[in-house]
Amino acid sequence: MSLDTYICKILSHKEIAPNVFDVTVKAPEIAAAAQPGQFLHVKCGDEIAMPLRRPISICSAGSGCVRFIYQVKGKGTEGLTKENDSLDILGPLGHGFVIDNETYKKPAVIGGGIGAYPLLYLTQKLKNAKVFMGFRTKELVTLETDFNMCAKEVKIATDDGSYGYHGFSIELLEETLKAGEADIIYCCGPKPMLKAVKDMAEKYNVKCQVSLEERMGCGIGACLTCSCETKTEGTWKYKRVCKNGPVFWSDEVVL
């Protein structure tokens, strides 16, 4: 059968910024199947006390290993920080980014905060990507070296100006769009950012993909809890973030 859960040995697990942890697990089956933008559904500890797995994006995959980065937000992610030899992972799940290096020659990749992490694997698969990353402050700036190794150009912005451009990464994106230097945008970040990027893509008439986040149950499309509003040809309906997404074309989703 095509989907499964795996007990994955943890190869490395380190804090790369305050409350942000970088994990690499041995997971040959997941690594072989993983597409940029897909996610893992991770058991975070005692399943009776915490019945739900936590959805975490794949940061990169290859050579039988999968890397993901998480921020401690609550009990589940707190549970993940505990000393573990292995993790129970269901995945890879969902539909990732559409990558078409023939049609789109000038991709722009924009991420905010922990939304930056799933974009690394994407950027590795794109050609000539321009990357714009926004973080709150210098100590949260992460993965810059990783992005530099695969992108054409990387620009970092911080809200407080403590590192790189002082302001939002979306302002950097707009300069590129104005100059006609992007023909597709890929975005992952907090909802206000997704909305601003979606609006900007419409303004400059550039195709755009956004990766959404929602509280999730099963992770495989059965329970209908992680719904997002979508609109096609004037009629709206709820789609499943876990199964139809997490990546959607920005003109399809209502943000």
Next chain:
Amino acid sequence: MKNLKVNIAGVELNNPVIAASGTFGFGREYGEFYNLDELGAISVKGLTLNPREGNPPPRIAETYGGILNSVGLQNPGVKAFITYELPELKKHSCKVIANMAGSTFEDYYEMAEILSDSDVDMLEVNISCPNVRSGGVAFGTNASTIYEITKGIKKYAKKPVIIKLSPNVTDIGEMAVAAEQGGADAISLINTLLGMAIDINSRKPILANVKGGFSGPAVKPVAVRMVYEAKNKVKVPIIGMGGITTGDDAVEFMIAGASAVMVGTANFMNPYACPDVKKGILAYMDKYNIEDVNSIVNTVQL
């Protein structure tokens, strides 16, 4: 050869493990993990007469030992179910239970009529969805209404009728009796308990719908007690559910009086929860040298 077969209102199930409505869609997703023939039956996502989009997100929140949900009966409608989903389900040997919810008596009657002309094996009447005003909870908390609606549905139904009871009542035994007197062929319980969770930082409810249905391991003792109380009042078979995650949990419900069990929230924890529960029941039977699973039912030693 151990016997796992159980008979619920004339319908023979390969084993007593049923996937609970609302946690299993129409089986497609879990069918990617294992062969659905493993199951005794599937109770499909709650159906309404017309398609419903459900409640706004967030629709799920985790609390200690359980979850709250407020999906609000998102479903493609009973006709789309029969056309697009049922033929796929019928390729399997597991039985198909059509779970249905309505906002008026007439909705239930019409659905019972439509579904009776389809290939479903049984009807499960959701008169206890806590998430939509029109989802039947108003019907499910009053004994005389349960009696009336059951009696009405029985006139239209040509398939066995299971009445799914709400735990949000003072006396579950009274509700079970009302369903039985109305002509129910079986009853299932418990639906979710009405609950609420608040984010103390924003002081906002986590669910957009404010309140939701509570399920998962934490509700199990309440559910076992209610199955036990209902069994003391009625003769019709009982399908027990509420926090079952292992074979031992299932056995506990059967000892309390359930002839079969439903597994719900556990599917989210472990996609193999249903087959694992089945294996666990068999392990219990091995341990105590039990040949027939039916011999466990209603055997509480007081």
